[in-house]
Amino acid sequence: MAVDQATPDTHARQLAGLDALELGGGTRGGLAPRIWGRVWPMVLAVGMVVAIWQAVVWAGFWPDYVFAGPAEVVPVLGDRLTSGEYWEAIGVTMRRAVTGFAVSVLVGLVLGALVSRIRVLRAAFGSLITGLQTMPSIAWFPLAILLFGLTESAITFVVILGAAPSIANGLIGGVDYTPPILLRAGHVLGFRRLQLYRHVILPASLPSFLAGLKQGWAFAWRSLMAGELVVIIAHQSSLGERLYYDRELADSAGLLATMIVILIIGIGVDLLFETADNSLRRRWGLQQVRN
Amino acid sequence: MTAPLRERTDSRIQGGEPAVRLDGVSKIYGQGKNGLLALDNVSLSVGQGEFVCMLGASGCGKSTLLSLVAGLDSPTAGRIGTEGRRIAMMFQEPALFPWLTVSANVEMAMRVQGVAKRERQTRAAEFLEIVHLGGFGDKRPHELSGGMRQRVSLARALAQDADVLLMDEPFGALDAMTRDLLHDELERIWRERGLSVLFVTHNVREAVRLGDRVVLLSSRPGRVVEDFPVTLDRPRHTDSAEVAKIAGAITGRLREEVMRHGS
Ligand SMILES: Nc1ncnc2c1ncn2[C@@H]1O[C@H](COP(=O)(O)OP(=O)(O)O)[C@@H](O)[C@H]1O
Ligand SMILES: [Mg+2]
Numbered sequence: 001m002a003v004d005q006a007t008p009d010t011h012a013r014q015l016a017g018l019d020a021l022e023l024g025g026g027t028r029g030g031l032a033p034r035i036w037g038r039v040w041p042m043v044l045a046v047g048m049v050v051a052i053w054q055a056v057v058w059a060g061f062w063p064d065y066v067f068a069g070p071a072e073v074v075p076v077l078g079d080r081l082t083s084g085e086y087w088e089a090i091g092v093t094m095r096r097a098v099t100g101f102a103v104s105v106l107v108g109l110v111l112g113a114l115v116s117r118i119r120v121l122r123a124a125f126g127s128l129i130t131g132l133q134t135m136p137s138i139a140w141f142p143l144a145i146l147l148f149g150l151t152e153s154a155i156t157f158v159v160i161l162g163a164a165p166s167i168a169n170g171l172i173g174g175v176d177y178t179p180p181i182l183l184r185a186g187h188v189l190g191f192r193r194l195q196l197y198r199h200v201i202l203p204a205s206l207p208s209f210l211a212g213l214k215q216g217w218a219f220a221w222r223s224l225m226a227g228e229l230v231v232i233i234a235h236q237s238s239l240g241e242r243l244y245y246d247r248e249l250a251d252s253a254g255l256l257a258t259m260i261v262i263l264i265i266g267i268g269v270d271l272l273f274e275t276a277d278n279s280l281r282r283r284w285g286l287q288q289v290r291n
Numbered sequence: 292m293t294a295p296l297r298e299r300t301d302s303r304i305q306g307g308e309p310a311v312r313l314d315g316v317s318k319i320y321g322q323g324k325n326g327l328l329a330l331d332n333v334s335l336s337v338g339q340g341e342f343v344c345m346l347g348a349s350g351c352g353k354s355t356l357l358s359l360v361a362g363l364d365s366p367t368a369g370r371i372g373t374e375g376r377r378i379a380m381m382f383q384e385p386a387l388f389p390w391l392t393v394s395a396n397v398e399m400a401m402r403v404q405g406v407a408k409r410e411r412q413t414r415a416a417e418f419l420e421i422v423h424l425g426g427f428g429d430k431r432p433h434e435l436s437g438g439m440r441q442r443v444s445l446a447r448a449l450a451q452d453a454d455v456l457l458m459d460e461p462f463g464a465l466d467a468m469t470r471d472l473l474h475d476e477l478e479r480i481w482r483e484r485g486l487s488v489l490f491v492t493h494n495v496r497e498a499v500r501l502g503d504r505v506v507l508l509s510s511r512p513g514r515v516v517e518d519f520p521v522t523l524d525r526p527r528h529t530d531s532a533e534v535a536k537i538a539g540a541i542t543g544r545l546r547e548e549v550m551r552h553g554s
Contacts, residue, residue, distance in 0.1 A: 011423070014468075014472055016423065018469055019435075019436060023436055181382060184386070185382065187361075188361055188363070189451065200388070206390065284431070
């Protein structure tokens with residue numbers, strides 16, 4: 001009999017030793033350096049944009065009252081952000097964005113789940129959903145105004161048409177690209193049909209679904225701005241409506257200030273999605289190697 | 292360590308009958324002229340409590356055969372009998388769910404059986420203990436090394452409380468030392484549970500180290516060409532002279548089989 005015969009105990013210790021060797025200590029940096037690492041490129045980018053903007057103003061292609069410079073816009077922006085009225089306008093726009101997006105998520109989920117699950121629906125609507133994404137949202141407004149009049153419903157309608165297809169497509173793509181090996185593993189574990197869908201396919205679709213949500217938000221935000229410019233509702237000030245009147249009154253500084261607000265909101269929400277995406281990638285071990 | 296499993300005196304297991312039985316099984320991928328005959332008239336059985344290793348060149352249909360036994364695919368012709376036994380399968384990759392913790396991955400095996408959550412958790416901890424990963428239940432799969440993931444996969448397969456364990460080159464990607472240790476673990480678990488194992492590999496020594504029998508599959512189409520009984524005493528050692536001798540004989544036969552394709 002071999003002399004080097006291992007007892008269960010030495011086994012466990014050898015395995016534990018090998019495990020410890022293979023598990024290099026992976027550490028993430030502290031919070032402050034990570035935030036700083038994100039912030040300084042943004043500061044740099046903003047600085048560069050402002051510099052270019054100022055340079056164009058100084059070049060004098062347009063008179064001051066047509067194209068205002070940063071020096072005029074920043075005080076106007078400050079004024080507006082300290083007025084309650086302006087915040088009400090922001091509030092109206094955000095309420096529309098949130099409700100429109102929420103309904104889009106609901107519609108996208110149901111649509112995506114049905115189309116990814118049912119073969120006939122896939123054949124019938126699969127390419128239609130992708131086609132809808134290419135439709136410029138502004139092209140829906142004449143119809144929306146005919147159907148709903150100059151009301152908030154017209155805007156919401158177009159926001160949903162803009163966002164829901166992306167969200168549905170995200171889910172469908174995730175379902176289609178579920179790694180076959182995970183499907184096989186699920187099958188061997190005894191999951192079938194709906195259970196397989198719930199426990200394996202849906203969770204596996206999450207990264208793609210999140211990407212769909214992010215894109216859906218971008219479309220929703222664009223459609224909403226288009227809608228607020230086209231559908232002016234009396235006694236309900238909104239960001240788009242402010243933009244409209246600033247142009248009517250040729251208030252260049254005010255117009256640019258509102259555009260900055262719109263941009264910042266869009267970027268802010270996008271950052272939220274990116275944070276969610278990053279944390280998912282970290283938990284799943286899907287991070288790209290950073291160079 | 293006490294076994295967290297039911298007693299193996301189940302009525303579903305009839306004594307004497309093989310645990311897995313393939314009768315003239317063929318599998319053709321695709322249709323008509325373009326069809327690929329992956330398996331041709333394969334007959335094979337794995338006895339109750341037997342450890343059968345299957346050897347064959349790459350692409351000879353080993354994975355196909357396991358998929359058929361696991362019910363992931365159906366044969367074009369022939370019959371596969373498992374007499375209602377529960378079948379677990381381990382793949383070449385760990386195939387763990389990245390959105391679940393290690394413990395939750397093992398628990399997934401008990402979900403379908405409707406085991407209550409509390410009990411699932413305690414049992415998952417026990418199965419992880421068996422593969423010496425007791426402290427790792429809260430980790431995510433990607434935080435573990437390849438060998439550890441494959442052990443989680445083994446724990447998950449064991450948690451299915453199956454009678455038959457199908458293994459598709461489970462240790463192919465591991466370094467030799469880890470593999471040796473896992474051979475010992477697998478042998479111990481197989482014995483304690485009275486499992487019937489069908490173990491696919493292209494490593495001849497591994498097959499001789501583990502198997503009661505080593506079945507040799509030919510390539511294109513896959514057929515059973517020879518069935519070597521291995522009667523060495525256990526535990527065996529991969530590097531021992533006895534194992535090397537039998538492995539040498541089998542390798543010779545495998546060479547002949549491969550050369551048949553060259554001419
Ligand atoms: N789903 C499939 N569709 C078509 N051909 C397949 C499929 N799976 C395997 N094959 C083919 O069948 C043959 C056997 O494959 P496989 O069972 O994976 O071999 P092994 O596991 O022995 O390497 C190979 O030629 C492979 O290309
Ligand atoms: Mg294979």
